Amino acid sequence: MNILVAGLGLIGASVAKALKKYTSHHVMGWNRTESVCIKALQDGAVDEIGTLDELIPKADITIINFYPDAIIPFIMDNKDKFKVDSIVTDSCGIKTKICRLLEKEKFNFTYIGAHPMAGREVSGYDNSLADLFSNASFICTPTNAPKAKIDTLVEVAKEMGFARTVVTTPEHHDEMIAFTSQIAHVLACSYVLSPLAPQHTGFSAGSYRDVSRVARINGEMWSKLFIDNKEPLINEIDDLVNNLLKFRTAIKEEDRAELESLMAQANKIKEEIG
């Protein structure tokens, strides 16, 4: 198949490199900044570059890797150029808002929302990796797509080396991502905003390092993702704050049994589920 990777930042360029490394598909690349396209071609991360007008009509699958705001405009602007019966997908970290809006449109291609669940604390083409997805889940959230198209997309994800593929609803995706990813970033940031953080050197070990890692964050992108997933994320913040306040009360009242019970529950989840 001809696969167009639009947007060659961290995720897009990693998608292109994974396709090149692990599949025999013809990989076309496009990026707003042309110098990145030229670099990707020189690196062998893509087989072909060109204008959108040249590349879009040839693509059996178009994978859009932009900031959340730019995905719907890109699809609507190019809706008459996509190849008939082709698949158009994206890698944006929230799905309900995008998928539920696009399912109302009549296209002669199939849109399937997706989320390759991987990232790094650094961004941009230069940090992309062919193996970024080797331990990651590929989640797709089709709404009105034919089964054959879903199967094709999932098959490509498997070829690319994703460890797991999950097909679910946009709403379930967003609720789970609020928990597994968004709140983890919110709490890592909230943690390092303590007035004591700047003095931590010499007093920190693995727990500080791990809990704070994802506070290295691209605020421009994540602020939009947080707002686009407002309700599920606020639910998670409320759950987290309530649990923190349970610890606070138990510590204040020196209620060792309650503290042990809270930690036993947490430990059980980590032991049983990981």
Added chain:
Amino acid sequence: MNILVAGLGLIGASVAKALKKYTSHHVMGWNRTESVCIKALQDGAVDEIGTLDELIPKADITIINFYPDAIIPFIMDNKDKFKVDSIVTDSCGIKTKICRLLEKEKFNFTYIGAHPMAGREVSGYDNSLADLFSNASFICTPTNAPKAKIDTLVEVAKEMGFARTVVTTPEHHDEMIAFTSQIAHVLACSYVLSPLAPQHTGFSAGSYRDVSRVARINGEMWSKLFIDNKEPLINEIDDLVNNLLKFRTAIKEEDRAELESLMAQANKIKEEIG
């Protein structure tokens, strides 16, 4: 020197193994459960085992590795047995309560509180490692100890392979540990207590893994540590909750500028300090 390691759980046995691997001191081991002592001797983790009455009077340094509650009773019960002019230290994760109480006593040995800042999600002798401290800080919190004794203890820590040694007050230690370690454990537990945690498989990546890691916790020990460090830890919980609520408000009001500002501050701390 003759060094007695009392308590051969995860930390104590790792101390013994590090002393054996990296120093030429004579290492004596004692543990309440005798089978552990025999195993340690067989493994070469210690050079000598015996009763407390046999070992304590010979020790130039005694390192106590018990649960927080058991440290002061152990020192008081044995106060007339410790060698004159010897050093007695412990590895407990909170220091103010223990050090400020012991400094009131008149001993013919020198007590210096210490905290070898390392741990694992697993506990017990069988999980101990000679290299547990190779990236760790050794923090000691002397109150009325002579400089020569502090220097001796710090020198042994350096020989054992600690990456850093820090000498500070018990109060500063406890405040910093509330931030770098205790609150990290509280928030990891609070995080996995979300009702969505049991469903996370397939939807989680590195951020879930890292933020939740230290929710594998020994609640029996940590509940005591939390209560013994009540005020600093409650301050940290309050700071964390306030920061989470700043995110909540900004998300609710769709205040992207505020979200970007919060994340830019967090990102700056991680970039500049780590």
